[in-house]
Amino acid sequence: MPTIENHIRDGEEALPRDELAALQLARLRDVVARVANVPFYREAFALRGITPKSMRSLDDLRRLPFTTKDDLRRHHPLGFLTVPRDQLARIHGSSGTTGKPTFVAYTAKDLTLWSDLCARFLVAGGLKSQHTVHVAFGYGLFTGGFGLHYGIEKVGAAIVPAASGNTRRQIEIIQDLGAEVLVCTPSYALTIAETARELGIDPRSLPLKYAHFGAEPWTEEMRQEIESQMDLLAFNNYGLSEVIGPGVSGECAMRDGMHLQEDHFLVECLDPDTLEPMPDGEEGELVITALTKEAMPLLRYRTRDIARLDRSPCACGRTTARMSRVTGRTDDMLIIRGVNVFPSQIEEALLRVEGTTPHYMIEVERPATLDQLTVRVEVMPELLSDRMDRMQHLRDRIGKEILTVAGIRATVELVAPRTLERFTGKAKRVNDKRGKQG
Numbered sequence: 001m002p003t004i005e006n007h008i009r010d011g012e013e014a015l016p017r018d019e020l021a022a023l024q025l026a027r028l029r030d031v032v033a034r035v036a037n038v039p040f041y042r043e044a045f046a047l048r049g050i051t052p053k054s055m056r057s058l059d060d061l062r063r064l065p066f067t068t069k070d071d072l073r074r075h076h077p078l079g080f081l082t083v084p085r086d087q088l089a090r091i092h093g094s095s096g097t098t099g100k101p102t103f104v105a106y107t108a109k110d111l112t113l114w115s116d117l118c119a120r121f122l123v124a125g126g127l128k129s130q131h132t133v134h135v136a137f138g139y140g141l142f143t144g145g146f147g148l149h150y151g152i153e154k155v156g157a158a159i160v161p162a163a164s165g166n167t168r169r170q171i172e173i174i175q176d177l178g179a180e181v182l183v184c185t186p187s188y189a190l191t192i193a194e195t196a197r198e199l200g201i202d203p204r205s206l207p208l209k210y211a212h213f214g215a216e217p218w219t220e221e222m223r224q225e226i227e228s229q230m231d232l233l234a235f236n237n238y239g240l241s242e243v244i245g246p247g248v249s250g251e252c253a254m255r256d257g258m259h260l261q262e263d264h265f266l267v268e269c270l271d272p273d274t275l276e277p278m279p280d281g282e283e284g285e286l287v288i289t290a291l292t293k294e295a296m297p298l299l300r301y302r303t304r305d306i307a308r309l310d311r312s313p314c315a316c317g318r319t320t321a322r323m324s325r326v327t328g329r330t331d332d333m334l335i336i337r338g339v340n341v342f343p344s345q346i347e348e349a350l351l352r353v354e355g356t357t358p359h360y361m362i363e364v365e366r367p368a369t370l371d372q373l374t375v376r377v378e379v380m381p382e383l384l385s386d387r388m389d390r391m392q393h394l395r396d397r398i399g400k401e402i403l404t405v406a407g408i409r410a411t412v413e414l415v416a417p418r419t420l421e422r423f424t425g426k427a428k429r430v431n432d433k434r435g436k437q438g
């Protein structure tokens with residue numbers, strides 16, 4: 001397994017905490033002043049008596065209004081701009097589950113900030129100017145491709161902007177150009193590994209040594225799976241379009257949580273129901289305030305992402321707080337027969353059982369009054385056998401793990417390799433048919 005040296009790109013990542021807090025407060029006052037011309041915030045500020053001066057300490061953050069995806073929809077397409085349209089340099093969008101994309105806008109200065117933030121986490125994860133980086137994220141309205149692209153460029157590495165799709169061709173390009181670094185979703189990395197094997201290429205023989213994965217939830221078990229299949233070191237990075245795109249946080253050499261770029265974002269972890277802060281180490285919804293963005297800084301954006309915060313010092317020397325993996329979203333949380341279930345729990349359970357693969361699909365139905373959970377998983381070819389007792393044994397083991405991890409009984413269906421859908425971007429692993437049934 002490759003290793004990396006610990007390297008910090010920017011002094012602001014390692015400021016003493018009191019200096020960081022002073023910087024954050026100054027930036028908070030500044031952003032409160034700048035968003036006061038956005039009608040949504042102007043109204044909320046008037047109701048709450050908020051002025052930049054009234055932000056006396058970072059605790060005053062709690063007086064600010066929340067911003068939600070619905071608020072962005074209500075002010076479609078660009079009702080949250082703080083600058084005139086002619087100052088915009090780029091517009092991206094995030095596709096929601098409900099049709100129209102939500103647009104997010106950047107000034108030229110925002111684009112510089114964004115590439116700096118991506119460069120920071122890439123360097124934290126071992127990227128060097130001499131590397132060649134294969135980017136298999138979509139280039140388009142999605143922030144993954146362009147965001148990572150310009151971050152890599154900042155570091156000075158060579159970019160192969162392969163974008164998504166045509167996996168066979170991607171493998172050929174990786175081999176021909178000798179890319180040491182892969183950037184994509186973790187699920188697409190698995191597709192690359194699998195396609196390579198089909199072509200008779202051992203994925204471990206590809207030149208890739210490091211990977212930066214993000215844009216979708218994945219588990220520690222999935223990391224181990226990908227690392228052993230591809231013989232590389234995989235780093236997690238997190239972000240969302242509404243806040244900036246990738247670059248909100250990323251892992252350092254310790255790989256023990258993702259460092260939040262707190263000099264540019266104030267991050268709260270709140271109980272999603274009461275909206276009270278959760279103690280460090282406990283799961284809650286991340287709520288993020290962009291301090292330095294120009295075109296469209298959002299206050300207290302409710303990400304719906306569930307994670308934990310850790311403010312203990314990190315051995316890498318960065319002083320910023322770290323967030324755990326995202327364990328789920330408040331809105332992809334399935335409530336099945338009253339039990340809260342996150343798809344990541346099913347993934348964890350499946351990958352604990354030998355013989356399963358990371359290709360699975362979760363289906364929820366309500367044929368009569370009771371919810372039914374079915375988990376389909378591809379098993380390794382050697383385990384698909386004619387012997388009913390063996391198959392039953394494997395199903396039982398998976399069912400038990402799901403019960404242990406997620407606290408729910410599931411019907412387990414074992415399916416042959418390559419029978420479930422493959423993804424080039426974000427994976428869709430849940431088919432909740434309940435709303436669609438009569």
Ligand code: DLL
Nearest residue numbers: 094144214215216217237238239240241245246326
């Ligand atoms: O996915 C930005 C991004 C691109 C991040 C590339 C990292 C790498 P959106 O399309 O707006 O933006 O989707 C944001 O994706 O709220 C999370 O639910 C999920 N997500 C992003 N990164 C991670 C991650 C980009 N590392 C939504 N782990 C977020 C888990 C993630 N979930």
